[in-house]
Amino acid sequence: MRILVLFRRDLRLLDHPALAEAARDGEIVCGYIKKESLTSAHDYWTMAHVADIKQALNREDVPFLLGEGSVVEQVNAWCDRYDIDAVYFNRSYLHDEIEREDDLIDSLENKGIKTKRFVGDVLAKPGSVLTGKGEYYKVFTPFYKALRQKPLIEPVKKPTTFSGLSIESDDIAFKEPAWFKKLLNHYTPGEHVAIEQLNTFLEQALSRYSEGRDRPARKDTSHLSVYLSVGAISPRVIYQAVMAYDEVGPRVDKEKEAFIRQLMWRDFSYQQLYQHKEAETKAMREEFDRFNWENNQAEIERWKKGQTGYPLVDAGMRELYETGYMHNRVRMVVASFLVKHLLVDWRVGLDYFEHTLLDHDRQNNALGWQWVMGSGFDASPYFRIFNPITQAEKFDPDGDYIKRFVPELRQLSGQALFRPFEADEAELKRFGVVLGEDYPHPIVDHKSARERALSRYQEIKEASS
Ligand SMILES: Cc1cc2nc3c(=O)[nH]c(=O)nc-3n(C[C@H](O)[C@H](O)[C@H](O)COP(=O)(O)OP(=O)(O)OC[C@H]3O[C@@H](n4cnc5c(N)ncnc54)[C@H](O)[C@@H]3O)c2cc1C
Incomplete structure (x- = not known):
């Protein structure tokens, strides 16, 4: 049988169910359909992984095709x-992509071409972890507890032998802009790099994860999101490696659990967006769509450039700009600052993250913003307004993170x-800082911004009661 394996956000050989079965069933060719125009950091990061997977497949004598435009037509x-x-392909859990998959299946089956859809990149299929009443979980902790009790999907092995069709591979030629190349000083693409990154994390950081994960100055989180976002590694492989990590003892078990819990937030996001397909564009709690935003363009630009005058916010935005990544704690602080201190629509932040994050993931990004906004079902309440100063004192106590990204x-x-x-003023000057010249005055006063945000929130609360 001549089989085409369609790659999407699963750019790897290990734990690729569609590829594994195709390698058993017949002669194969693999293909990827790229976006017509590449614009975001994640678009280029994806293409760098397409080039990597093509090389890996070619080494196994499997040809690789590169298409563009409509999936059905290509x-x-x-x-x-x-x-x-x-x-054969692994499924997506995003509704627009599921519709495209369905159209593809219809068009192929009409011509007598067989199709097979395999499990996508989750620990458990959305819809398979339900409450006693058979409903989706709305809150993370009970979801996590239920998922913890479930036998999870096992990763599949990389095929040991391949039989490739005799087809010429396409060239993967795309021009990386200079701004993207700069990000590659911080993250290197490739499936083997993802595996190395996992092993380094296990050996060097897992044992202090629960405390370290909130310290942006340290490298105590896995940074695996950049690889998960393109499927260079699967969550099942990560789960299995963490559980099997041979250092044992109650302390390590606690750290493993803390990490697995975080990994399961990803499955929770996938499940939530599977259930609420509009959560990328609409507030899950609809009263938040009536919020009276300021959306001041000049302030949005200062936020993007890391020029708000709040050192932790500025460090986070500059980390994002310089490296294509931002620490989770700081994502929460900068997102809260945008939607609450500056009263900017959360979708402005969502779009900016989509454009700049290497690890952009539609489900995690949407749920991250809805969580911060307070408009998700399991979300930080709106009135919890992060204080960007005390957050810095608590989570960057030596100021190392701020100093790294805000050198002035x-x-x-x-x-x-x-x-x-x-x-x-004189003390600042002694250290070479003149406010308004070397570093900006604060864009808003924390206390009054907080009060303004709370009163806007009160407006939607009253309107919906
Ligand atoms: C406003 C906002 C936007 C976000 N946008 C994205 C995004 O586009 N892509 C993305 O992958 N994550 C996003 N996150 C979630 C989180 O910030 C990142 O997953 C995490 O920082 C990745 O770093 P890491 O791999 O070192 O995490 P680790 O702490 O090492 O965690 C391991 C893995 O668990 C998962 N995970 C950890 N925390 C979360 C979380 N809060 N929600 C969902 N999954 C989680 C990720 O897959 C991560 O790679 C967002 C969070 C917020 C607050």
């Missing part, structure tokens, strides 16, 4: 040109670093 064209008998404040320490706007 796959049908390949099937006609190469006389394909069957198309590097000479400062203690309160002057966390609250330069309250420091003595």
